[in-house]
Amino acid sequence: MTASSSYGKLTNQGASTNIAWHQASVDRAARAEQRGHRSAILWFTGLSGAGKSTLANAVNQALFERGLTTYVLDGDNIRHGLCKDLGFSDADREENIRRIGEVSKLFLDSGAIVLTAFVSPFRADRDKARNLVNEGDFIEIFCAADLNVCEQRDTKGLYAKARAGEIKEFTGISSPYEAPETPELSVDTGAADLANCVDQVVNELISRQIIPAQH
Amino acid sequence: MTASSSYGKLTNQGASTNIAWHQASVDRAARAEQRGHRSAILWFTGLSGAGKSTLANAVNQALFERGLTTYVLDGDNIRHGLCKDLGFSDADREENIRRIGEVSKLFLDSGAIVLTAFVSPFRADRDKARNLVNEGDFIEIFCAADLNVCEQRDTKGLYAKARAGEIKEFTGISSPYEAPETPELSVDTGAADLANCVDQVVNELISRQIIPAQH
Numbered sequence: 083m084t085a086s087s088s089y090g091k092l093t094n095q096g097a098s099t100n101i102a103w104h105q106a107s108v109d110r111a112a113r114a115e116q117r118g119h120r121s122a123i124l125w126f127t128g129l130s131g132a133g134k135s136t137l138a139n140a141v142n143q144a145l146f147e148r149g150l151t152t153y154v155l156d157g158d159n160i161r162h163g164l165c166k167d168l169g170f171s172d173a174d175r176e177e178n179i180r181r182i183g184e185v186s187k188l189f190l191d192s193g194a195i196v197l198t199a200f201v202s203p204f205r206a207d208r209d210k211a212r213n214l215v216n217e218g219d220f221i222e223i224f225c226a227a228d229l230n231v232c233e234q235r236d237t238k239g240l241y242a243k244a245r246a247g248e249i250k251e252f253t254g255i256s257s258p259y260e261a262p263e264t265p266e267l268s269v270d271t272g273a274a275d276l277a278n279c280v281d282q283v284v285n286e287l288i289s290r291q292i293i294p295a296q297h
Numbered sequence: 298m299t300a301s302s303s304y305g306k307l308t309n310q311g312a313s314t315n316i317a318w319h320q321a322s323v324d325r326a327a328r329a330e331q332r333g334h335r336s337a338i339l340w341f342t343g344l345s346g347a348g349k350s351t352l353a354n355a356v357n358q359a360l361f362e363r364g365l366t367t368y369v370l371d372g373d374n375i376r377h378g379l380c381k382d383l384g385f386s387d388a389d390r391e392e393n394i395r396r397i398g399e400v401s402k403l404f405l406d407s408g409a410i411v412l413t414a415f416v417s418p419f420r421a422d423r424d425k426a427r428n429l430v431n432e433g434d435f436i437e438i439f440c441a442a443d444l445n446v447c448e449q450r451d452t453k454g455l456y457a458k459a460r461a462g463e464i465k466e467f468t469g470i471s472s473p474y475e476a477p478e479t480p481e482l483s484v485d486t487g488a489a490d491l492a493n494c495v496d497q498v499v500n501e502l503i504s505r506q507i508i509p510a511q512h
Contacts (some may be wrong), residue, residue, distance in 0.1 A: 107354055108361045116364065139322060146323045149331065151366060153407035163429075164399040167392075177382075184379040185400055192368035192409065214378075 113193030119150050120292045123186045123215060124197040124283070127208060127262060128225030129254045130240055131232035133271035133279075134199040137225060140276055141283045142197055150293060153189055155182060156199040170251070176207055183211030190219055195292070203259045221290070223283060224265040227272030229254050266290075328408030334365050335507045338401045338430060339412040339498070342423060342477060343440030344469045345455055346447035348486035348494075349414040352440060355491055356498045357412055365508060368404055370397055371414040385466070391422055398426030405434055410507070418474045436505070438498060439480040442487030444469050481505075 114120050124141070126134040135156045145152045164181055168174040179202050189196035202208050212220040232254065233241040244252035251257040262268075267286045269279045287293045329335050339356070341349040350371045360367045379396055383389040394417050404411035417423050427435040447469065448456040459467030466472040477483075482501045484494045502508045 108358055108367075112361070116361070143323055146327070146331070151408075152323075153403070155403070159403060159406065163402060164396060181379060181396075185403065187378060188368070188370070188374060188400065189404075189407070191374065192404070193366075194407065194409075 110191060110193060117151055117193055118294060119195070121151075121190045121193045121219075122195050122287070122290075122292045123190055123211075123220050124195065124223055124287075125186075125202070125208065125211060125220060126197065126199045126223045126225055127202045127265075128227060128271065129229060129232045129259055130201055130252075131235045131237050132225040132227040133276075134201075134225045136276065137223075137269065137271060137279050137283070138197040138199040140280045144280050144284055145195060145287075145293070148293065150195060151193055152195045152197065154197045154199065155185060155189075160185075160200075176204075179204075179207040179211060183214050186211065187214050190215060195287075201253050201259070203253045203257065205260045205262070208262070218290070221267065221286070221292075222262050222265040223286075224262045224268040225271040226261075226268050227270070231272035325406060325408060332366055332408055333509060334410070336366075336405045336408045336434075337410050337502070337505075337507045338405055338426075338435045339410065339438055339502075340401075340417070340423065340426065340435060341412065341414045341438045341440055342417045342480075343442060343486065344444060344447045344474055345416055345467075346450045346452050347440040347442040348491075349416075349440045351491065352438075352484065352486060352494050352498070353412040353414040355495045359495050359499055360410060360502075360508070363508065365410060366408055367410045367412065369412045369414065370400060370404075375400075375415075391419075394419075394422040394426060398429050401426065402429050405430060410502075416468050416474070418468045418472065420475045420477070423477070433505070436482065436501070436507075437477050437480040438501075439477045439483040440486040441476075441483050442485070446487035 110121060124138070126138050128134050135154075135158075138154050138156065142152050142154045160178075160182060164185065165178050168178050179200065182198055182200060186196050186198055202211075208222065212222065236242055240249060240252065241255065243249045244255040253259050267283065269282050271279055274282075284293075288295050325336060339353070341353050343349050350369075350373075353369050353371065357367050357369045375393075375397060379400065380393050383393050394415065397413055397415060397417075401411045401413055417426075423437065427437065451457055455464060455467065456470065458464045459470040468474050482498065484497050486494055489497075499508075503510050
């Protein structure tokens with residue numbers, strides 16, 4: 083898992099200097115010991131409007147208040163940056179999730195708990211992200227608000243546009259959402275209040291010994 | 298700079314529930330206060346064999362020992378992951394550096410000092426990465442070992458292959474390296490010993506008030 087495992091030595095054998103530059107490295111285990119918690123990928127998935135980004139950010143806040151190293155990846159910081167060259171074709175959606183998986187792996191390696199909040203409707207794409215890392219590093223969290231609730235909320239007005247045919251291939255309306263079959267955690271973001279949902283996620287991290295019960 | 302600045306509220310106005318989910322956020326300032334240091338991008342550039350990755354990892358180690366939040370991006374964790382779809386055409390090299398710039402911006406936003414170690418031979422590409430972030434967040438560090446030293450070291454045997462014509466468009470041999478004109482720091486990685494080079498980088502970070510003099 084450490085990015086530095088394959089590093090070699092850089093040796094200057096020139097006449098004018100005689101310098102051996104030995105490669106230093108800091109690995110995940112060292113970071114975990116220093117920070118007092120393991121790193122992990124918390125992969126939030128669910129329909130548009132299910133509360134993925136809201137829940138991820140609230141969990142992020144709760145973990146931050148415990149002094150933990152965390153970061154949220156969501157549409158706001160990915161779609162206009164790393165993935166701004168991608169559209170919404172099948173291939174581009176797949177590449178979008180692939181890159182998010184790879185960036186999550188980098189944050190994981192850096193010692194952070196990284197929270198990703200994307201619809202990520204297809205099992206195969208989510209499983210590719212899962213398979214980039216070791217067992218136990220990938221925590222899939224299903225935000226299980228059902229379609230009726232999400233469409234009623236319609237926070238961004240996207241469902242209305244999808245129903246009107248202004249958005250093609252909108253997940254839940256004109257494109258499938260493949261719910262996780264065995265997510266590490268399923269949270270009823272359609273009915274439970276936010277604080278309760280946050281507690282469920284935090285307790286899951288404690289029970290998996292990713293974070294200490296008291297920090 | 299905060300990824301969360303444009304977050305809205307998610308409000309459930311359904312009949313069965315009446316839940317207002319307010320978006321939480323943790324910004325760079327909060328993280329900097331908690332961790333006791335600012336975040337920054339340390340962009341190491343220089344010829345193959347100039348010692349970029351070695352120096353970046355040694356600085357990373359030194360900062361880690363001070364308890365700071367850091368991470369190194371280099372060929373080992375980027376080329377086989379996020380950028381494994383890219384080859385070495387001009388367009389792909391440019392896209393490679395673009396993605397590294399965007400990922401660095403995410404780490405910056407997360408509160409980390411991120412160290413990137415790539416040849417990044419073209420000024421225009423480096424300047425694009427610089428321009429993704431605010432003034433003062435991007436510290437360009439020129440690893441100024443000259444071509445003779447790098448070719449004499451030839452740590453990876455690449456110069457020999459380039460001279461033999463087995464590698465096309467190899468920086469310094471058959472493709473230009475555009476040295477930074479006004480880097481934030483220039484380190485003579487061809488002559489100075491590693492500990493001295495590390496001190497130069499650490500002192501630069503202290504003088505720029507990115508990290509405290511004593512942590």
